[in-house]
Amino acid sequence: MGDIRLTNLQVLNMFPCKKVGKTYNSALYASTFLSAKHKRLLLNCGCQVKEPSPVFEEASEIGIPGLCLFKNFVEKLEEQELLAAVDEQPWQALSKRRVQHYGYEFQYKIRNVDIMQNMGKLPKFTDCILKRISALPELITAEEVSMPLDQLTVNEYPPGVGLSPHIDTHSAFEGAIVCLSLAGPCLMEFRKYETETDSDASGLGHIGVCEDPESISSLNGQRNAKIQRCPIQCRPIFLPERSLLVLLGEARYRWHHYIPHHKVDFVNGRKVQRKERRVSFTFRKVRRGPCHCIFRSVCDSQMC
Ligand SMILES: O=C(O)CCC(=O)C(=O)O
Ligand SMILES: [Fe+2]
Numbered sequence: 001m002g003d004i005r006l007t008n009l010q011v012l013n014m015f016p017c018k019k020v021g022k023t024y025n026s027a028l029y030a031s032t033f034l035s036a037k038h039k040r041l042l043l044n045c046g047c048q049v050k051e052p053s054p055v056f057e058e059a060s061e062i063g064i065p066g067l068c069l070f071k072n073f074v075e076k077l078e079e080q081e082l083l084a085a086v087d088e089q090p091w092q093a094l095s096k097r098r099v100q101h102y103g104y105e106f107q108y109k110i111r112n113v114d115i116m117q118n119m120g121k122l123p124k125f126t127d128c129i130l131k132r133i134s135a136l137p138e139l140i141t142a143e144e145v146s147m148p149l150d151q152l153t154v155n156e157y158p159p160g161v162g163l164s165p166h167i168d169t170h171s172a173f174e175g176a177i178v179c180l181s182l183a184g185p186c187l188m189e190f191r192k193y194e195t196e197t198d199s200d201a202s203g204l205g206h207i208g209v210c211e212d213p214e215s216i217s218s219l220n221g222q223r224n225a226k227i228q229r230c231p232i233q234c235r236p237i238f239l240p241e242r243s244l245l246v247l248l249g250e251a252r253y254r255w256h257h258y259i260p261h262h263k264v265d266f267v268n269g270r271k272v273q274r275k276e277r278r279v280s281f282t283f284r285k286v287r288r289g290p291c292h293c294i295f296r297s298v299c300d301s302q303m304c
Pocket of ligand 2: 166167168257
């Protein structure tokens with residue numbers, strides 16, 4: 001999807017269009033949210049708008065090795081039972097969302113866990129899903145062992161709340177990252193930033209406008225010069241409620257994932273409202289030693 005002549009990120013960011021009378025954070029935001037009338041106004045006053053990336057709905061189409069999406073992984077009744085069970089447990093309030101941690105507490109300041117502080121087994125109400133996850137052929141045949149999954153973070157997102165772009169810390173977890181979406185859908189954007197070892201960015205597919213391109217995150221909570229280089233690739237995927245996302249290999253170790261802070265997601269012409277909340281269960285396996293992956297430029301275990 002090419003540039004339609006209208007916008008240019010800098011124009012919108014630095015010189016908000018007076019005729020439209022609003023400031024937009026990014027061209028993608030503008031092209032997604034502006035009405036046809038506002039887009040016309042921008043066009044007439046010489047602004048430019050870039051088309052948003054297409055939203056993938058099938059893992060097989062996204063072209064990110066190691067990314068798998070299983071729709072309807074749990075049934076509606078099971079979903080209600082899981083939500084009821086988790087709601088009986090105490091929530092920890094963060095500034096914009098609530099969380100629960102099992103197995104090991106995830107410490108946001110260091111984006112890691114303390115392996116000396118085991119909180120016990122994962123809760124009984126996850127037994128059934130864990131059994132089904134462990135039977136997935138993609139996990140059984142994966143190069144890296146993911147079982148047993150021994151850490152669970154439950155996130156509850158109100159509408160309009162997302163998650164900043166990040167790669168789950170390599171030194172913290174090994175094997176797959178497994179995310180179950182419950183109660184509501186969301187869009188998850190995968191981003192690949194050019195790093196010093198990836199000097200050739202050709203053939204990368206959609207080198208696109210990302211919403212919020214400034215907040216490229218970090219390894220261990222610190223900004224990292226190597227991963228702030230552009231161009232970047234953005235590939236959003238729609239995660240319906242009751243779907244299971246599995247990230248292995250490159251999808252897990254090399255690509256950032258990001259949940260835009262939207263109340264509404266535009267999915268290939270459909271307007272999808274975020275529901276009252278989205279609750280995700282993220283299962284991981286705590287690593288006990290350094291990471292030796294091949295994605296050194298984004299690996300906190302292998303950085304000097
Ligand atoms: O909510 C989700 O699906 C993703 C959560 C996540 O990326 C994380 O906890 O690291
Ligand atoms: Fe994550």
